[in-house]
Amino acid sequence: MLRSIFRRWETDAALVILSVSQLPVLALCVLGCLKIAFFNLHGAGIFEWVERSLTALIVAAATFWVGQLFTQVIVYYLKAYARRTEAIWDDVLIPILQSIVPPLIYLCGTFFFLQILGIDLTGLWVAFGGITFVLGFALREILADFFSGLILLIDTPFQFGDMIALPNGSTAVIKKIGLRVTHLYLIDNHCEIYTPNSQLAAKDIVNLSRPTPHFAYSINLSVKADADPVNTTKILREIVLGHPDTLGNLDAKLENLDKFTGFGEAKPGKMSKLEAGRLRLLAEKEVNQQLAKIETAFDELIAKIKVLAKGGLDAAEISILQVAYQDILKNVGLRAVIDSKSKRGRSTSKNCLHQTSTIPSSARLEPGIKFGCKTPICFQRTKLFYRKNGNPKLTY
Incomplete structure (x- = not known):
């Protein structure tokens, strides 16, 4: 009956939850009924042991149910949400949750299961806490980079392709924001650097791509003191337009291309850069x-x-x-x-x-x-x- 009702809904979330919950809910109902039946039977040690075993089995069934709901329902719809968004953090965070949360669910369920059966876990908890402290102290820098990476992904001041100015004055492009390091491309040095996220999060970063992606790079040119500013600006504009790799009006670029004299000579058997640029501009014009x-x-x-x-x-x-x-x-x-x-x-x-x-x-x-x-x-x-x-x- 529920399946026929859920099929009328726009999403299939209810059908998936119903399919995942069939066996766990059935097991919980059966175990719950048995526990209620044994609830009023006291005095015999065997009945107390059976009641405790039923409680432990209920915890095991509930743990399995929660784990299946997370892996087959919650993770599935989180991935569908991540595909619809342009954010980066969900593409990285969801696989991490998929790998970490289910083992934690089953681990906690196992501890409760053993504790209900009367097994003393005090020593195990102490050992677990000691191991956690030792690992946390030994891996504190890696964990700091990890959590800094999560913060950068969730509350990111930049994204892939943004141009930033580093505190040392160099300019870099964001190539990838990882969990431990961020990949940067240094424009001036033409190389890549890998900066730990904890260090990057502590720096003052200037995002040159915000609020608009336009970026201007200044070049100092020396001219004679008596040079005409209008004529100088015109010549510089023609030089920029004459280079085939710059943006601009295609007709103006083709007109000024022959005036550009900075190209090297063509190698034997190969096309010169000037001729290749002209053909590319003509092809681009025809495509447009x-x-x-x-x-x-x-x-x-x-x-x-x-x-x-x-x-x-x-x-x-x-x-x-x-x-x-x-x-x-x-x-x-x-x-x-x-x-x-x-x-x-x-x-x-x-x-x-x-x-x-x-x-x-x-x-x-x-x-x-x-x-x-x-x-x-x-x-x-x-x-x-x-x-x-x-x-x-x-x-x-």
Whole structure:
């Protein structure tokens, strides 16, 4: 009855909890009923021993139940939550909890189980406390780095890719925030350093990527005292635009590229950096133009759908939309080639989103070379899957 009710809910959390709790709850009910039955039976030593054993078994069943709920329900939904968020701390903290919490649950349950049976655990607790103290004292620096890493992950002043200024004046990029150390890339020295989290948490860190990711790096240039400031600024702007690796308007970069004279000579049999930069800028410009065409085609397709979808679509209107969609595919760089259907393709199509297409049967789409550049623009390989009536389905 509960299963039929829980199936109407949007989430399957209740069904998972019900499935995990069946055997433990049944065992707890049976053991609880037996304990109640023996509750009023006193005087005989065997009944007292049976009652104590039933209590210990109830503790064992409850421990197993809590452990299963944590590993199969709580951890599962915590991982699902971590996949939906962009934070880093949950991706690191959840596996730690998954590794530490279940053993602690079973360890505590074992202690209670033995204590209920009348086993004296005083010496064991003293030994456990002594071992814990010794380990904590010996590993105090590692534990300090560990907890500092957790604090940095939870209340992080920076994230992956942020640029920070260290107290010694050097500039670094955050590569990874680990549990014990943080990986930093030093820009000036072109090397990586690994800083313990306890030391990093105690420093004053200046995050240059906050509140905006824009970062300016100043370079001092010496010019003559009688130099024209306007002309000097113009020349510097042309030099920056002329380098192919800087950002800027592509037309302006191509115009100033030939003015840039800082490139080395090309090695025999290899293209010069100047020529390679020109080809790359031309290819980038052509790609941008093609992307603009594709964006315009999508806007036109959306406008057609809004107009034709009023009152439903007939066969002629569907055909119009399919033709417009195929034109977009051609602009993207997909072409139809003959291929035969396969079992693997049909099985894969079950897990894909499909868009019906009027491409002839026994055909599929493959990436083609577009934009006129030497390196083809690679798109995801597409496949055609077939309906029983022979019309293909396109997944992309």
